[in-house]
Amino acid sequence: MKLLKLLAASICLASAMAVSVSHNPEDVEGFFTKSKSGHTNNWAVLVCTSRFWFNYRHIANTLSMYRTVKRLGIPDSNIILMLADDVACNPRNIFPATVYNNRDRHLDLYGENVEVDYRGYEVTVENFIRMLTGRVAKDTPRSKRLMTDDQSNILVYMTGHGGEEFLKFQDAEEISAYDLGDAFQQMHEKKRYNEILFMIDTCQANTMYTKIHSPNILATGSSKLKESSYSHHDDPDIGVAVIDRFTYYNLEVLEKIDMQSKATIKDLFDTYNYNLLGSTHGVREDLFNRPLDQVPITDFFGNVQNVELTEPKKPSKTDEWATTQEDEVDPFVHDYSEDKNESSTLKVEPTYQTVLQDHTFEIGRPDQSQLWRYASFMVLSVGLVGALAAGSSII
């Protein structure tokens, strides 16, 4: 065993020497090609908004997507999974601690390793929007925060019961298309995403993305206005429907994808078919900047790491191939000018800005003067009363 290790070590050393002798900067730079979307990390927000046993299929939908993105490389730490009910350990489930999305029950979606970040009563509109926009309370644990930056591609998948421009949360409240559009806009303003794929499987789903107005968001839904979305099939032993059609036919494609796959989002969207879905799917790409046939599916469903090369602030004089674009320095990148005399000047440094912003919810700082607000309010109200009086006197 030790001999083997030593052998491996020597091979590594030898290859390292070889590389160092015949190094070519272009090769290295080409190796770390930036992805076309410019993202360096992937996140997934998977939301099931339905409570109660008969909505088993919504949880199965969400867990199917969870399993897919995990299989394609997004780690649990980058997945926010919201499940409004616990069907796996529900007393009505005759297969405890399992969730199946098919009648043949070959694949247990719950498995032995699942991390549910928001569950039960925690799945509320408020928590969802706070999580998206990052306006969470100070003590919120890491697993409940969406710690994305301007280089994150986010998959937002939602399923539940909805209607025209709303989606119900647990039969008690609903999120409107305007809320969602505003949340995405706020994320855009805070540079919390690079691109978003918004996918929704619910009745009249396409109405949910009509109010989004932020750039770089691609949206798709299962059914148009006045149309219902349908479940795919049921399981007689479990006793309820186990998956919805839209998700089912998405999975048909996604199950054949692996991390090296070159299949594009267009390939996925082209498989949507009224005859299969029973409803008219929708795609909204006017906010999205890239042609869909050049967007790999793994840009959103997978975690194919791209490493970005950042230039040092002041290239060393001895370095003949370092670029001279020293003016455009990303303020978040660490300044390596200190150690430029070290062996290497080109640092491979993924620029991640995990700036934990603890947004507390105060309206104005207490030391800030609020006087001008009162003054303008008084002026306005006096003006309004005057106008009213003048109007009535004219009459």
Add this chain to the structure above:
Amino acid sequence: MTAGGVPYGSESSAVKLKQKWHGPLANLVEDLCKVNKMRTTPACVLLITGALLALSSSSSVAASASASASSDQQYVYSSREPIPIAKAPEAFHEELVLKPMNDGSVYSHFQFTTHIGTMMDEDRFDGASSNLFAHYNLFPRSIGQILHSFEVEELHLTFTQGRWQYGDWGYPLAPSAGTGVELWAWLSDDKRQTDANWKALTNTLSGLFCASLNFIDKTITVEPKMSFRNEGPYNVHAASPDNRDNSTAPPRKLRYGSLPHENVCTENLTPWIKLLPCKSKAGIASLLKSHKLFDSRFYSMAIHVRPVCEDELCRVRSLELVQTITTVFDVARHDGSFDWSISGLFERDIEHACPLATTSKVILQLPHMLEPYQYDFNPKPPQGTYFEGTEDNKVEIAVYDLIQSTKESSPFQLAMTWRDAKNRAIRQSRPGIVAHRYFTGYGQERGGLSIEIHNNNWEQIDILYMDTLPWYLKLYLHTFNLQLHGEPFEDKHGEIVKKMLYQPAVDRARPAVLEMAVTMPPKSLIKFSISFDKVFLKYTEHPPDANRGFDVGCAVITANLPRHRGQIGRGGLDHLRVYQDRESSLVKNKRLVESESSGQGDQDEDLAMDQIRVYTETLLVSLPTPDFSMPYNVITLTCTVIALFFGSMFNLMTRNFEVVVPPADKKAKGKEVKK
């Protein structure tokens, strides 16, 4: 090198060995990087990978050397010499207890114990000042960091699904809790930040264990005054009369909260398993398959963190993390047969013991039969079975050492068969204290709460009763009523209720707490009852499934039961240690400490008491729920009325109505025209 003298010589040689190997290689890497003037980081990365691989082979030599050193030596510290804290022993033990129950179910109890660090008793446990949490080998880092940053001294978190059937099953061998999630912790109050720390603790644990523990907010949290005292040998020692005076007890506070309606499922088990050094890859934990564990009549999963002693006089303190999983499998459910085997229960096998474990044992508690030879079990332990307990309550125990047995034959198998499943004569275990709690009354305006406590012992038993009721049940203390054997009892002299502490609830701020010290007469039934009003909640305060009702957490009874009755496993969480090293110094020392603290000698074992917590049922109360679509109706109706009223008034005020005569050449109607 000074303290204890002996133990560190061999270990330091191992360290030297490490340095000897690491030094030149690391230098080599640096030199190569400099010499070649490599600007390409990948090359350096490759180089370093190679170096690390080489190192790992050399460090495994070092590790094995240090392991052999530590297993040979016992860490004995003398009192006043400085102790090198960083070199404290870490140890991991794993045990599985199996016990067939009276009704054919099989009780299984997994227990994983991890020790970390050591402290002088002069330094109290304070993560900031000691470097206890500077280094992690076996102790899970996520727990260590939580304890450190929120100044937690003692932590108990239990997830439970199902209800323990005290009547059928007796008491559990190790402490369990009521349905749902129970969390209690002792926090250091040095910086007067207990409440902030508690809030942060609940939130962090909620993230760690994928549970809604963040719902334990100030409306649920209580601070029991009598129940839930400090646990662990260190605290027993510190609380003994000898030490109470001279020990400068640091300020610390207790917080308790429970969520009766919290589901327990795989997502809670996953992070729990990740705390184990071997995960579920090896050892007893490889049996933990969620599909089987959650297919049981009772499932309870806990972590307990508490300070323990490493020597007999508690000079050296360490921190103990005990992780337990307790299940009750219904083996007779499918075919009526009571036969079982490990591979049948868990659908998995133990291939080998966890290599990091110091001890790895399977303990089988044989049923207490009235007639002999009714069952058979296979294999028999190599050293034979032994008996534990006194004459009446003798328990036959078989202990298997997994480290040994899996070397000889793998996987480890254990099976039990019954000769005649129909006529089994198992001695019923009658629990000494049993309690039930239920609601009385009807309607949605007011109700009542009744608690029945049975004392089945022939002795008088002192118990502590603690009940937490949410603020939306308004208790009336003047309706408190006591019955003894079904007859109203006037407790004028405090014969039964020795002490009562009552904290009234504050709306939306804190719950009501009722704590009582009660003396139960021998063979008695005591019944308390109290009335309350139900509050009409605000529309937004209802949960999404409001019509299901609101769960009220269980009441907790803390009782001291005589040990010789053999009703419970001895010493709570320590009982397993009692089983496995019966004659070891640790247990003897622990007994010494106990006898010192209680002022009794070892010979007074018959008088010794064991503490147990008995949990009542959780309750479901239905509060008046409004028709939740009503607000929409009201809003739409109100808006319509306002719009109509405002529109017409506005029109009346701003418009002038007059008759317009149409021009003669057009066919026109009367029409209102704006002025």
